[in-house]
Amino acid sequence: MPRILIVDNNLIDIEVITEALAEAGIDAFVEVAMDVPEALARIDSRALPFPHLVLLDLRLAFGHGLDVLRHIRAIEDLQGLPVIVLSSVIDEPERAACLASGATAVVMKPKRFADQVELSRQWRTFLGD
Helix, strand or coil, X not given: CCEEEEECCCHHHHHHHHHHHHHCCCCCEEEEECEHHHHHHHXXXXXXXXXXXXXXXXXXXXXXXHHHHHHHHCCHHHCCCCEEEXXXXXXXXXXXXXXXXXXXXXXXXXXXXXXXXXXXHHHHHHHCC
């Protein structure tokens, strides 16, 4: 079963993303990290398999999503790990920094649930579906 790591500190957004994944027919084990230290600890953990996909918000407690992205890209075994930056607010310099740091894609969080479901369907590619 594929593993998805959601790194976001907004419980409502986490619930919406999780429900949209299910609605999109994605059967995956979903893990959540709510701040930068928790995300880094999960990425560095060898007790669990690496996730197949990371959905990463930028505005997090105790740091910035870019810190998590750069940490992931510094690990040789994770060079090919898809990391989708998903944020409510993002400007062009921040988008460029994410892409330059190795983000697979940078996407605004959809406002409508139906749009989140459609976006989730697109992520199936990264999960081997």
